[in-house]
Amino acid sequence: MNYTEALEYVHGLMKFGINPGLERMQALLEYLGKPHLVYPCIHIAGTNGKGSVTAMVTAILRAAGLKVGRYTSPALQKFNERINVGGVDIPDAALADLLTGVKPAVEAAAVRPGIDHPTEFEFVTAAAFAYFQTKRVDIAVLEAGLGGRLDSTNIIPVPLAACITNVAYDHMNILGGTIELIAAEKAGIIKDGGKVVTGADNPAALRVIRDVCREKDAILWQVGQDIRYQAGPAGDGWQSFSVSTPKRTYENLTTQLLGPHQIRNAAAAVGVIDSVAESGFDISADTVSRGLAEVVWPGRLEIVQRNPTVVLDGAHNPDGAHALRRALTETFKYERLILVLGILRDKAYEEMLAILAPLAATLFLTKPGSSRAASLAELAAAAVKYQKDVRTQETVGLAVEAALQIARPSDLVCVAGSLYTIGEARAKWGKTA
Numbered sequence: 001m002n003y004t005e006a007l008e009y010v011h012g013l014m015k016f017g018i019n020p021g022l023e024r025m026q027a028l029l030e031y032l033g034k035p036h037l038v039y040p041c042i043h044i045a046g047t048n049g050k051g052s053v054t055a056m057v058t059a060i061l062r063a064a065g066l067k068v069g070r071y072t073s074p075a076l077q078k079f080n081e082r083i084n085v086g087g088v089d090i091p092d093a094a095l096a097d098l099l100t101g102v103k104p105a106v107e108a109a110a111v112r113p114g115i116d117h118p119t120e121f122e123f124v125t126a127a128a129f130a131y132f133q134t135k136r137v138d139i140a141v142l143e144a145g146l147g148g149r150l151d152s153t154n155i156i157p158v159p160l161a162a163c164i165t166n167v168a169y170d171h172m173n174i175l176g177g178t179i180e181l182i183a184a185e186k187a188g189i190i191k192d193g194g195k196v197v198t199g200a201d202n203p204a205a206l207r208v209i210r211d212v213c214r215e216k217d218a219i220l221w222q223v224g225q226d227i228r229y230q231a232g233p234a235g236d237g238w239q240s241f242s243v244s245t246p247k248r249t250y251e252n253l254t255t256q257l258l259g260p261h262q263i264r265n266a267a268a269a270v271g272v273i274d275s276v277a278e279s280g281f282d283i284s285a286d287t288v289s290r291g292l293a294e295v296v297w298p299g300r301l302e303i304v305q306r307n308p309t310v311v312l313d314g315a316h317n318p319d320g321a322h323a324l325r326r327a328l329t330e331t332f333k334y335e336r337l338i339l340v341l342g343i344l345r346d347k348a349y350e351e352m353l354a355i356l357a358p359l360a361a362t363l364f365l366t367k368p369g370s371s372r373a374a375s376l377a378e379l380a381a382a383a384v385k386y387q388k389d390v391r392t393q394e395t396v397g398l399a400v401e402a403a404l405q406i407a408r409p410s411d412l413v414c415v416a417g418s419l420y421t422i423g424e425a426r427a428k429w430g431k432t433a
Contacts, residue, residue, distance in 0.1 A: 001096055001099060001100045001103070002096050003092040003093065003095060003096040005096070006095060006096045006099040006100060007079055009099065009103065010079070010099065010120055010123065010124065011120070013106075013117075013118070013119060013120035013123055014119075014120045016116070016117050016118070016119045016120070017119065018119065018121070018146065018174065019116055019119050020146070020147065020149075020150035020151070020174065021116075021150050022150060022152070022154065022155055023115055024109055024115055024116060024117075024118045024119070024122050025118075025122055025125065025126065025152050025155040026155065027105075027108070027109035027112055027115055027118075028102075028105045028106065028109050028118060028122060028123070028126040029126055029129065029155060031104070031105035031108050031109065032102065032105050032126060032129070032130050035129040035130045035132065035133035036129040036155060036156050037157065038132075038133045039069070039132060039133070039137050039138065039139060039140055040139050040140075040159070040160050040279070041139070041140045041141070041142055041156045041159045041160065042057060042139065042140070042141045042142065042159055042160050042161050042162075042163070042272060042276065043142050043144065043153060043154070043156060043159040043161075043162045043163070043189050044057070044141065044142065044143050044144065044162075044163045044165065044272075045143075045144035045147070045148040045151070045162075045163070045164050045165070045186045045189050046144075046163070046164050046165025046166050046167070046186065046199070046200075047165070047166050047167055047168040047169075047170050047182070047186075047317070047319055048165065048166055048168065048170075048261075048317065048319050048320045048323065049165035049166055049199065049261065049264075049265045049268075050143050050144065050163075050165045051072055051143055051297065051300075052257060052262060052265045052297050052300055053163055053165050053199075053265050053268050053269045053272070054070060054072055054141050054142075054143045055070075055295050055296070055297040056255075056257075056265065056266055056269035056291070056292060056295050056297075057141050057163075057269050057272050057273060058070045058084075058141045058295075059291040059292065059294055059295035060269065060270075060273050060283065060287060060288050060291030060292065060295075061138075061139060061141070061273075061276075061281075061283070061291070062086070062087060062291065063287045063288075063290045063291035063294065064281065064282065064283045064284075064287045064291075066138040066139055066281070067085070067086055067135070067136070067137050067138045067139075068085070068086065068087075068137060068138065068139055068140070068141060069083075069084070069085050069128070069131070069132035069135065069137035069139070069140040069141070070083075070084040070085075070140070070141050070143075071083060071084075071125070071128040071132075071140065071141070071142045071143060071153070072084075072143040073121070073124075073143065073145050074419060075423075076298055076299050076314075076419055076422065076423045076426070077423045077426060077427065077431075077432060078432070079095070080092065080095055082124060082128070083095070083098075083124075083127070083128045083131055085131070085132065085135045085137060086135075090131060094131075098127050098130065098131050098134075099123075099127055101130070102123065102126055102127045102130055105126060106118050106123050106126075121145050121146075121152055122152045125145075125152040125153060125155075126152075139160070139276075139281075142156070142159075144186075144189060146171060146174065146175070147171070147174065147175050147182075147185035147186060147188070148164070148185055148186040148187065148188040148189040149184070149185045149186075149187075149188020149189070150185070150188065151188075151189075153189075154188060154189055157191070158191040158192065158193060158194050159189075159191065159194065160195070160275070160276045160279050161194075161195045161196070161197060161272045161275035161276050162189045162190055162191070162194055162195070162196045162197070162218075163196070163197045163198065163199075163268055163269075163271075163272050164186050164187065164189070164196070164197075164198040164199070164200055164209060165198075165199045165200070165265065165268055166198075166199050166200045166201070166202075166205075166319065167179060167182055167183045167186055167200045167202055167205035167209075168182075168202070168317065168318070168319035169182070169317070169318065169319070169348070170182075170317045170319070170347075173346075178204075179202055179204045179205050180204050180205070180207075180208055182205070183200070183202075183204065183205035183208035183209060184208050184212070186209075187208055187209050187212040190209075190212050190213060190216050190218050191216060191218070192216045192217060192218070193216070193217055193218060194216065194218040194219070195218065195219045195221075195275040195278075196209070196213055196218050196219065196220045196221070197220075197221045197222075197223070197227070197268050197271040197272050197275060198220065198221075198222055198223065198268070199223040199224075199264055199265065199267070199268040200222075201223075201224060206222070219275075221245065221246060221271050221275070223264060223267045223268050223271065226245070226246055226271075227243065227244070227245050227246075227267050227268070227270070227271040228243070228244045228267075229241055229242065229243045229244075229263055229264065229266070229267035230242045231260065231263050232252070234331070237256060237258070237303060238254050238255065238256055238258075239254065239255060239258060239262070239263065239331075240252060240253060240254045241253050241254075241255075241263045241266065241267075243266065243267045243270045243271075245270060245271050245274045246274070247274040247277070247278070248274060248285060250270060250285055250288060250289065252289070253266065253270075253288070253289055253292050253293075254289075254292065254293045255292050255293065255295060256293075256295065256296060257295065257297060257300060257301070258300075258301040258303075258327060258331050259300075259301050259323060259324075259326070259327035259331055260323075260326055260327065260330060260331070261323040261326070261327070262300070262301075266292055269292075270288060270292075273288060298426065298431065299312055299313070299314045299419060299422040299423070299426065300313060300314055301313050301324075301327055301331070302422075302426075304426065304429045304431060305413075305429065307409040308334075308338075308404070308407040308408065308409055308410070308411045308412065308413055309332065309334065309411075309412050309413070310400075310404075310412075310413045310414075310415070310429075311332070311412065311413070311414050311415070312414075312415045312416070312422045312425050312426060313327075313414065313415070313416045313422070314416070314418070314419040314422050315352075315356075315416045315417070316343070316344070316347055316417060316418045316419060317347055317348060317352070318348050318351045318352055318355060321351070321352040321355040321356050321416075322355055324356065324414075324416055325355050325356060325359060328359055328412075328414065329359070332412055334410060334411055334412035335408065335410040335411055336361040336362075336407075336408070336410075336411045336412070337359050337360045337361055337411070337412050337414060338360060338361060338362050338364070338403045338406065338407050338411055338412070338413045338414070339356060339357065339359070339360035339362070339363045339364065339413075339414050339416070340364045340366060340396075340399045340400060340403050340413065340414065340415040340416070340417075340421075340425070341353070341356065341357075341363065341364070341365055341366070341379070341415075341416055341417040341421075342365070342366040342367055342368045342373065342396055342399070342417045342418055342420070342421035343373075343374050343379065343417040343418055343421075344368075344370065344372040344373055344374060344418050344420070345372055345373065345374040345375075345378065346372055347374075347418075349374050349378070349379060349382060349417075350382040352417070353379070353382050353383050353385075353386055353387075354385075354386050356416070357383055357386035357387040357390075358386050358387065360387060360389075361389065361411075362389045362391065362403075362406060363383055363387045363389060363390050363391070364391050364392070364393055364399045364402055364403050365379045365380055365383060365390065365391070365392045365393075365399070366392070366393045366394070366395060366396050366398070366399035366421070367394065367395065367396075368396055368417075368418055368420035368421040368423075368424055369395075369396075369420065369424065370418075370420045373418075373420070376392040376394070379392075380392060395424075396415075396421055396424040396425055397424065397425075397427075397428060399415075400413075400415060400425055400428055403415075
């Protein structure tokens with residue numbers, strides 16, 4: 001398959017939907033020679049923040065001179081972003097060759113008695129494992145796709161460290177309708193005798209995570225208790241902080257990732273790194289500092305323009321909306337907020353609107369190019385309860401243009417609601433992930 005044909009094949013597997021379970025991954029990886037057992041892994045799950053923590057951990061490990069494979073989802077703009085080695089997204093030709101090579105494993109698994117057809121996510125996850133083996137990575141950092149217990153990435157043995165960033169309501173139709181059920185699914189990445197870091201602060205979620213760690217005889221470090229952090233001075237496009245883990249204290253750390261929640265994410269990432277260092281990896285305090293200072297993770301409070309300031313954020317559920325609201329009130333200074341939101345239908349969009357819409361002087365509603373996008377009529381009917389000035393635009397590009405037309409230099413334009421929305425907005429500024 002060439003690149004276009006390979007992506008067509010991948011997208012065609014979406015018809016098999018989301019089908020939690022590990023038996024298909026087991027079949028795929030057996031066919032491929034069990035590449036997931038060749039290198040050590042770090043496993044990161046959570047409702048929000050897991051992508052940022054994955055990026056931070058990866059940046060620190062690369063600063064230590066390690067060859068790192070990174071697997072994330074979904075892609076912001078281009079499919080290749082999901083599989084990255086050494087800071088480089090897999091090239092088009094390599095991706096086509098990789099998917100062509102893995103395709104027979106899918107076809108073999110699909111005809112095995114008692115096994116359903118592999119899904120799109122399973123196929124891509126298996127391909128990532130195979131690519132990391134081919135590239136001879138020193139370590140792989142894996143972001144769970146959905147939940148944890150039955151997520152395709154959870155096929156790995158005991159990781160060097162596992163991290164559960166937080167637990168909040170999202171994907172309740174699959175993970176369960178209570179925090180306890182959702183936490184239990186995410187805690188499924190905890191293995192016997194493992195090391196675990198969590199940034200969760202919900203008491204019900206913490207009880208579940210602690211219980212699982214006791215059952216599995218796993219060591220747990222909790223952000224805010226075992227791992228402490230303190231925000232420091234902040235400037236234009238950066239913020240500073242300190243972190244203390246049970247192993248080391250780090251002063252004067254900085255990051256370009258903005259918002260109070262990113263300092264908490266950084267604390268979790270540092271905890272993961274200190275856990276990994278116990279396994280024999282040489283990671284100095286200076287390396288941690290350099291990695292955090294250099295990390296870039298597009299679409300998370302990303303500033304793409306000044307005068308007016310335009311910020312893009314992938315907040316796509318109520319917990320993310322709360323983090324964005326706090327950042328908009330504490331991190332940025334502006335005269336008026338002009339908000340552009342495009343949200344998926346299967347998200348709690350009315351709750352998100354209740355959190356964000358009252359902050360805005362003007363709210364533009366739009367639709368990203370996804371079949372899952374909420375209609376403008378659905379969004380508008382909910383938005384008018386929380387905002388007087390509600391306007392609609394059929395596409396993200398038109399909504400951004402309309403927002404910029406009314407924005408004064410002292411205003412802030414914020415685009416949010418979905419990573420699909422952010423990906424389309426970034427293209428306006430010629431941004432690639």
